[in-house]
Amino acid sequence: MTSPISRPVPRTGILDIEAYVPGKSKAKGGAKTFKLSSNETPHGPAASAIEAYKSAGMTLDLYPDGASRALREAIATRYGLDVNRIVCGCGSDDLLHLLATAYIGPGDEGIMTKHGFQIYYIAIQTSGGVPVISEEKNFTADVDDILLRVTPRTKAVFIANPNNPTGTYLPFEEIKRLHAGLPSHVLLVLDAAYAEYVVKNDYTSGLEMVSTYDNVVMTRTFSKIYGLASLRIGWMYAPEEICDIVNRIRGPFNVSGPGIAAGIAAINDTKHVEMSVAHNDKWLNWLSEEVRAAGLEVTPSVANFILVHFSRKPGFTAAEAEEFLAQRGLIVRGVGSYHLPDAIRITIGTEEATRLVAAALREFAAHGAKGNVGA
C-alpha cells in the first residue's frame, strides 16, 4: 500500500520563497578582479581581530559560550549599553529571521519597503506571514505610506536605515514619527547594518529608542565595516522581554568561538573603524560626483555603496553596464530582484577600484556596450 504523498512536503508557503541570491564573486577571464558586489570593506578586519581569530583556532574542540557573554560585554562597553539587552546572532540575518519567527505567525503581516533588504521578505514568508510592500519616495522609505498600510494583522515593520541597496536613510525625526504612528504592539525593527558609515547629524541608529520603548529593536552586524562577513556575527539591542523571547528560540551556540574572539577585538579597534569611515566618506563622495559628471544618475548614499541608474536605450542598459564593468574585472550587483531593473549597486572599494569604476562608467556612458570592442 502506498500513501498518496510519497515524499516529505514542506509547510504551506515554503515553496513560494525564492532563495536569496548573493552578489557575484567572480568575473570571467583571468585579469585582476575587484569584488564590489556585496558591500564588503576594502580594508579587511583589524589586525587585532585576525590575531584573536587565530588564537581561538587553538580551542576549536570546545563549544563556545552560548551566551556570547564576553562579546556582549565588549559591545555594551563600546556603546554604553545594558548587556542584558544584547543578543548575538549568526550574522544579523539570523536575528532578523528569529524576530520574524517569534512575532509573525500564519496570516500575520510584516511591512517592508519596496526596495528594502530582501531578507525581510524571506523572513516574513518563512514565518508564514504575508509581506506587505510600502511604496518609496525618491528611493527612500515613506513614513506616511508605511503607516497607511498598518492593519490589525500587522505584527512588525522592517526598515534598513540606511537601506541596502538604495543607500538612502530616514533622519531620526522621521523614525520617531514612524514609531509614534504605530500601534504599540507592532514591532519596529531598525536594521542598522551600515550605521557606522553614516556621517549625518540628523541620523541615529535607534539605540536610544530601544532604551525608551517596548516595541523597538535595532540590529547591527560585524559583516560590513568590521570586515568579518565570513565569521557571521551580528547583534541586536532590544527590550529585555524581546531578548528573552529570542533567546528561547535561537540556536544555543549561534556564534562561534573564533567569531566571539574576533568580534571583541574588532569592536575595540576604533582606529580601524575611523580609518574606514574616512576612506568611505572621501571615495563615496568622489565616485558619486564622477558618475554624475559622466551623465548618469546616482541616488545620494550615506552608506558604503552607490546605486547608479541607467536608461533603457539598447546598448546603455543596467545589464549591459554590469557586463561592461565585469569585463574590466569590476564585479558589481545587479538589483533587478529589488524592483530596480535599471540600476546597479556598486560598493566603495579601494582607491584603485574606485578610480577604475569611474573611468569605466565614463566610457560606458559615452559609448555604451559598444565601447567593449577591444576591451
Ligand SMILES: *Cc1c(COP(=O)(O)O)cnc(C)c1O
Ligand atoms: C549586509 C546586511 C546585513 C548583514 O547581514 P549579516 O547577516 O550580519 O552578514 C543586514 N542588513 C542589511 C540591510 C545588509 O545590507
